[in-house]
Amino acid sequence: MNRLCFLFLGLGVLCGCSDRMPPDDSLCVQGEWIVVDFRSPKGTEDRGQRRKHAIISEETWSEQFLGDRFEDFEYTIDPNKSPKELDLIQTDPSGNRLTVRAIYELIDNERLRVCIGSPPVVEKDGKPEFMESVRPTDFTAKDGPLISYRRKTKRPEWFWSPRS
Known part of the structure; x- marks a missing residue:
């Protein structure tokens, strides 16, 4: 019986049920996100981008841009910088590796804001x-663009709840 209690206590600690720190951002960004606001560099809202999705796994950031097509990116994050950094x-x-630099912010573990930097490719003289x-x-x-997302499905309560 004691072994069973220790097993459940250990699982509770691993799942974030304790008073420990919340999971790091690399876990928190994973999931399916829905665009709720998309601001273009021209300062206008692009309502056509609303309801598009981003699906983020441990290794891939898949972003829906044009139509229903997704573009896949490798990504890295650095939550220790201020503001927090994201590279897509x-x-x-033709085999060129292109990096788009961005910043991000997680809000209440259910909202995500990403501000994309300048594009790594521009057209000059065609x-x-x-x-x-x-x-x-x-x-x-x-x-x-500045993109605001909300999580499509909420994380379970045990995943992370901030300390009171």
Whole structure:
């Protein structure tokens, strides 16, 4: 009987049921997200992007942009920076690895804001020109969009609840 109690206590600690710190951001960003607001660099809201999805797993950030098609990115996050940093990495058809620099913010573990930096490719004289993406410093849609998401399905209570 005592072994069973220790097993459940151990599972409770691993699942975040204790007074311990919440899971790190790499776990918290995972899941399916729905776009609730999309601000373009022109300062206008793009209502056509609402209800689009992002599906984030441990290794892949899949973002729905045009129509129902998803684009897949590798991603890295650095929650220790201020603001928190996100890099979206994609390999184009010619083999170039392109990195889009961004910042992100998790709010109540149910909302996510991402501000995308400048694009790594621009068209100049009809040809693509590769350049380093510039990371935004605040949550304004200056060089790239500001996207606000809400989690499609709520995390279970045991996953993380902030300390009172």
